[in-house]
Amino acid sequence: MRILRAADYRVMPWKNGGGTTTEIAVSPDGAGLDDFDWRISMARVETSGPFSSFAGVDRTLSVLEGEGIVLDVAGRPPLRLTSASAPLAFPGDIPTGAALIGGPITDLNIMTRRGRVAHEVERRSFTAEIRITPRADTTLVLAVGAGATLFTDDASSLGPLDTLILHRDSPEMRLQPKGPGLLFVIGLHRLAANR
Incomplete structure (x- = not known):
């Protein structure tokens, strides 16, 4: 993370x-x-x-x-x-x-x-706790509007427009909003020929 x-x-x-x-x-x-x-x-x-x-x-x-x-x-x-x-x-x-x-x-x-990496983008309303399980090689989570508290050992947090980067082997992440906002969850998949 x-x-x-x-x-x-x-x-x-x-x-x-x-x-x-x-x-x-x-x-x-x-x-x-x-x-x-x-x-x-x-x-x-x-x-x-x-x-x-x-x-x-x-x-x-x-x-x-x-x-x-x-x-x-x-x-x-x-x-x-x-x-x-x-x-x-x-x-x-x-x-x-x-x-x-x-x-x-x-x-x-x-x-x-194209041919090296593929991506998908999910726009999620962020008004209650969200859990993110990384399934891509790299997952980026962008907080828009309000920040978020991360349920980690050190209680990390995201400010507005901060980005969390997770890798495929990262554990599930719980995020609690600090106010109404959005999360953009971006999955990046390295294609087999480029691993």
């Missing part, structure tokens, strides 16, 4: 130069935008426009704050994505644009290198 604190996340420019992103975690450690196996980040989107293209990458997007966006992924009907929407998966290497619905948003991006 490891806890990443929001205050320690790395802020860096978007690949297309149109804004900044806050990198929560990346693998391998220190990887750049062209050589990561997986990457979890948050972005502040101030204006409508095109998304950066990531060749060979699968993405999942969720809105954390703001009214939302209308996402235009080539070949699909436009889709309205708000903070109440389920996470949306799409290929990172096809033309994609977004139109803000009513002002800036903050979104959560999960990206995995």
Whole structure:
């Protein structure tokens, strides 16, 4: 078990130069935008426009704050994505644009290198105790809104936007909310050829 604190996340420019992103975690450690196996980040989107293209990458997007966006992924009907929407998966290497619905948003991006790592993202309401049993090679739990108390030997806690990292052999984790919020549970599966 490891806890990443929001205050320690790395802020860096978007690949297309149109804004900044806050990198929560990346693998391998220190990887750049062209050589990561997986990457979890948050972005502040101030204006409508095109998304950066990531060749060979699968993405999942969720809105954390703001009214939302209308996402235009080539070949699909436009889709309205708000903070109440389920996470949306799409290929990172096809033309994609977004139109803000009513002002800036903050979104959560999960990206995995196709053929190396696969991912799933679950958005869970967090108003009562939740138990998480890691089933992926790596599981990340992001607390949004309120923090959480972890039932561990040292009574660790998560603040808002802190991230808990668990590995496949980690024990079941019990989390108690410190107020109403959300948890994003991200499962990362290294594909057999890359173990």
